[in-house]
Amino acid sequence: MTTLKADPGPARPIPQIKPFASAERAWLWTAERLAARRAGTPLPHDRSRPCTPETILTCLDRLYRARRIDLVHARVLRVWGDRGRAPDRRSGSDRSDWRQWRYALAELEQALRARGIVAGFDLGVPVVPEKNFPNDRITFLFPPQSSSTRDSKEI
Secondary structure (H helix, E strand, O other): OOOOOOOOOOOOOOOOOOOOOOOOHHHHHHHHHHHHOOOOOOOOOOOOOOOHHHHHHHHHHHHHHOOOOOOOOOHHHHHHHHHHOOOOOOOOOOHHHHHHHHHHHOOOOOOOHOOOOEEEOOOEEEEOOOOOOOOOOOOOOOOOOOOOOOOOOOO
């Protein structure tokens, strides 16, 4: 008697996970997904993204509970997220919203970078001097790039 082995078929490529370039893009993506869900036409899950809209909302909720943002910030994020764009700082009527938008997104960006949802730049780890006097320098340690470059740079 012959045994047949199951053919797994063609290999499906695993999607490359792409973190967002900024918290603003992550928020506008989240707002688009939530608006589609409210309209009754949820968009299919985007497997190339490192999170779901609920993950970003959870980060926002934690910022609110830690009192790092207020309801004013959440309102501005909701209104402009539904519009699908950021407020214009040059417009007189949008200037106040723009300030709230920037502050809220700066706080959100820190939380999203910590989770790996927003891509960050590796600037090195600052090593702060023991005594904080004006003559002291802060040294940044960078990962070794090659044997010809130094591992630490002084500012």
